[in-house]
């Protein structure tokens with residue numbers, strides 16, 4: 001991959017990383033070991049049982065959301081890491097080592113597999 005494309009994808013990754021960081025901070029806090037945890041909504045003083053149940057559900061939803069944001073964040077970090085430390089390994093399928101199509105990278109610059117080996121989680 002030429003340097004121009006590499007810079008383009010790097011910029012896309014950095015932009016998305018910034019957006020994700022904001023989203024993560026809105027619904028979670030980083031714990032001591034650097035993992036994100038969902039924060040419960042502020043407790044209202046006069047909550048009845050139903051409200052508490054609702055809150056728990058919301059917390060579960062936030063946790064699920066946080067996990068998917070964190071997964072995405074980690075794949076972006078890993079793609080950026082490749083560009084920094086070994087640019088030749090970026091944009092290459094981790095399974096068959098063929099180049100990943102630019103079409104696919106345009107849609108997802110953090111992709112680390114080609115279309116054939118696309119991960120189910122995407």
Ligand SMILES: [Zn+2]
Nearest residue numbers: 093096114117
């Ligand atoms: Zn492949």
